[in-house]
Amino acid sequence: MLEVIKFVVGIILLLIGIIIGNWLGKITKEELKAGQIWFKLIIIICVVGAVLSLFFGNDVLLFSFLFIAIVTSRSFKK
Numbered sequence: 001m002l003e004v005i006k007f008v009v010g011i012i013l014l015l016i017g018i019i020i021g022n023w024l025g026k027i028t029k030e031e032l033k034a035g036q037i038w039f040k041l042i043i044i045i046c047v048v049g050a051v052l053s054l055f056f057g058n059d060v061l062l063f064s065f066l067f068i069a070i071v072t073s074r075s076f077k078k
Contacts, residue, residue: 010063017067021074028075042072 046069053061 006059010059013063014066014070017070018074021071024071025075039072039075043069046072 046065050062050065050069053059053065
């Protein structure tokens with residue numbers, strides 16, 4: 001039961017990450033043009049880290065990497 005609660009809280013925080021990423025994308029448009037390569041690199045590193053944390057069974061790292069990837073990708077698309 002405790003594992004289910006942890007996953008639900010993690011998913012809620014990931015959904016909040018979408019909102020934060022959209023907001024950051026609106027207020028930082030000029031930085032996104034100059035640093036597109038770095039945003040892509042951050043997204044790739046976080047996705048690889050999330051996959052590796054699945055294999056190691058570390059939920060904290062999984063949700064941390066996914067949160068960073070979601071916020072970065074959402075702000076990058078705006």
